[in-house]
Amino acid sequence: MTLALEISGIARRNLCLAALTACVLLTLADMSCASEEKVASPAAAKAAAVPAMHLPKDDYCANIADLAADARYALQMKTLEDLQAKIDQKIVLLEAKRAESEAFLKKRNDAIKETRQDLVEIFSKMKPDVAAAQFEILDVETSASILKQLNARVAGTILNEMKAPIAAAITVKMAQPISGEKLEGGT
Numbered sequence: 001m002t003l004a005l006e007i008s009g010i011a012r013r014n015l016c017l018a019a020l021t022a023c024v025l026l027t028l029a030d031m032s033c034a035s036e037e038k039v040a041s042p043a044a045a046k047a048a049a050v051p052a053m054h055l056p057k058d059d060y061c062a063n064i065a066d067l068a069a070d071a072r073y074a075l076q077m078k079t080l081e082d083l084q085a086k087i088d089q090k091i092v093l094l095e096a097k098r099a100e101s102e103a104f105l106k107k108r109n110d111a112i113k114e115t116r117q118d119l120v121e122i123f124s125k126m127k128p129d130v131a132a133a134q135f136e137i138l139d140v141e142t143s144a145s146i147l148k149q150l151n152a153r154v155a156g157t158i159l160n161e162m163k164a165p166i167a168a169a170i171t172v173k174m175a176q177p178i179s180g181e182k183l184e185g186g187t
Helices: 002-040 042-048 060-125 128-137 140-149 152-161 162-177
Strands: none
Touching: 002 042, 002 140, 042 060, 060 152, 128 152, 128 162, 140 152, 140 162, 152 162
C-alpha cells in the first residue's frame, strides 16, 4: 500500500512538473510574440490582447477566500465568546459585591434605627431643662430628628426650656420636609 502511495505521489509530481513546463513554455512563447509585436506596432498589441492563462496558483487567493473568511469569523466568534465569559464573571463578582453592600447597609440602617430609638427613649425620660441643655450642644439636624420622634408634649417642654434662637433653628429644621425643601411662607 505504501508503494502504491509513493508511485501515485511520484506520478502526481511528474504530472505537475509537466504542466508547469508547458505553462512556462507557453508563457515564453507569449512573451516572445509580445516583444515582436511591441517592436512592430504598439497599437496592435493593445487591440489584440491575449487573455491570460489562469493557473491554479493564480486562483489561490480566490480559492481560499471563503476559507479565510470562515477562519476570521471563527476567530471573531471565539474572541466574542471569551469576552462574554469575562463579562459574565465580572457580573457575578459585581452581584456578589452588591449583595454584600446591601447587607452592610441594612445592618447599618438597623443599627442607626436602634440607636435613634434608644436616644428618643433616653431624652423622653430626662428632665426637660437637662434635655434642653443637651440639645443646645448638639447640631441642629440631630436635635431636630430626635425631637421629631419624641412625644409632642415632651418635645414642646424641651423646646420651651431652650434659648430662643436655638429653639427657633431646631423648629425650622423640624418643619422642613424630609427631602430638605423649605416650606413656603414665613419670613
